[in-house]
Amino acid sequence: DQQVKQNSPSLSVQEGRISILNCDYTNSMFDYFLWYKKYPAEGPTFLISISSIKDKNEDGRFTVFLNKSAKHLSLHIVPSQPGDSAVYFCAAKVLGSARQLTFGSGTQLTVLP
Amino acid sequence: KAGVTQTPRYLIKTRGQQVTLSCSPISGHRSVSWYQQTPGQGLQFLFEYFSETQRNKGNFPGRFSGRQFSNSRSEMNVSTLELGDSALYLCASSLVEGVNNEQFFGPGTRLTVL
Numbered sequence: 001d002q003q004v005k006q007n008s009p010s011l012s013v014q015e016g017r018i019s020i021l022n023c024d025y026t027n028s029m030f031d032y033f034l035w036y037k038k039y040p041a042e043g044p045t046f047l048i049s050i051s052s053i054k055d056k057n058e059d060g061r062f063t064v065f066l067n068k069s070a071k072h073l074s075l076h077i078v079p080s081q082p083g084d085s086a087v088y089f090c091a092a093k094v095l096g097s098a099r100q101l102t103f104g105s106g107t108q109l110t111v112l113p
Numbered sequence: 114k115a116g117v118t119q120t121p122r123y124l125i126k127t128r129g130q131q132v133t134l135s136c137s138p139i140s141g142h143r144s145v146s147w148y149q150q151t152p153g154q155g156l157q158f159l160f161e162y163f164s165e166t167q168r169n170k171g172n173f174p175g176r177f178s179g180r181q182f183s184n185s186r187s188e189m190n191v192s193t194l195e196l197g198d199s200a201l202y203l204c205a206s207s208l209v210e211g212v213n214n215e216q217f218f219g220p221g222t223r224l225t226v227l
Contacts, residue, residue, distance in 0.1 A: 004155075036218075043117065043203055043218030044156070089155060100146070100169050101216065105155040 003027045004092050006104035014112050019077040021107050023090030026071065030092040034101065035064060035075045038087045047088075048075070051095075080111045115140065117206050117219035125225045131192040134222045138185050138206030144168075145187040146216065147179060150201040159202075162187050191224075199226045 005024045013019045021035075031052035036044035050057040050064045050073070057064050063076045077084055090104040118137045126132050138145050147159040158171035162181035179189040185206075191198055201223050205216040 006155075009153075041220065043205075043220050045218070046215045091156075100158045100161060100171070101148075101156075102158065103148075103156040105153055 002105070003030075004090055004102050004104040006088075006090055006107050008107050009105070010108040010110070012110045012112060013080045015082055016079045019075075019080045019084065019109055019111065021075040021077075021088050021090075021109065023073045023075075023104055024071060025073075025092050027092070027102070028071070029094050030102070031095045032093050033064070033066060033073050034091045034093075035062075036089045036091060036103075037084075038089060038106070044089055077109075080109075082111045082113050085109055085111050117204055117217050119202075119204050119219040119222050121222060122220065123223045123225075125227060126194050127227050128194055128196060130194050131190060132194060132224060133188055133190045134202055134204075134224070136187045136189075136204030136206075136219060138187070138204075139217055142206035142208055142217070143185050144207045145181060145185065146205045146207075147187070147189050148203045148205065149173075150203060150221070151199075156203060159189065194226045196226050199224060 003026050034049040035047040037047050038044040048059050048062045048064050050066050055066050066073045087106045087108050089106045091101040093101050120135045144163045146161040148156040150156045161169045165181045176192045181187045201221045203221045205218045207216045
């Protein structure tokens with residue numbers, strides 16, 4: 001039973017356009033959400049996070065939106081750059097719990113020059 | 114500051130053998146978590162250690178075990194290896210347990226079971 005789902009295994013976007021990566025979750029106890037980026041042969045790197053008390057968090061070209069009623073979050077990258085090509089993982093946790101993160105299966109983003 | 118290091122980077126074993134993977138966290142980080150990454154499954158949480166104690170455990174069989182040393186370095190062990198244990202094993206360290214500090218991941222150990 002996957003509690004965090006990324007239904008699109010891959011996404012291709014033209015350089016300069018917007019990339020939108022989606023993530024759905026089923027566990028209503030989750031109240032903190034994160035996005036990680038992973039290049040081949042490297043570990044995941046933290047990108048951006050959002051607490052359930054917010055519906056939007058922005059950091060430069062990256063914005064995460066949270067829709068609690070729909071149990072859905074999305075990562076927007078504007079403008080997309082070829083260096084953004086990587087696997088993006090959505091993760092969720094329960095505040096106050098231990099380190100455990102529940103990850104989605106990842107979306108391979110390819111930004112075409 | 115050095116990042117999270119994992120050794121070895123690659124490992125090939127046969128079914129039935131056991132394996133030990135090592136993780137050195139970032140200096141000053143006391144929490145270490147282990148994850149298994151397989152194609153299509155994302156990262157699955159194995160366990161977390163803090164102050165040499167296992168704090169949380171994922172849904173994996175008892176063949177998977179770990180420990181943490183007084184210097185925060187951690188090892189995980191898989192006994193009686195199965196083909197399905199082939200995966201990338203990632204270690205992540207963070208500063209303080211229970212606080213939403215960022216987890217920093219190592220590059221992983223790629224385990225292949227033949």
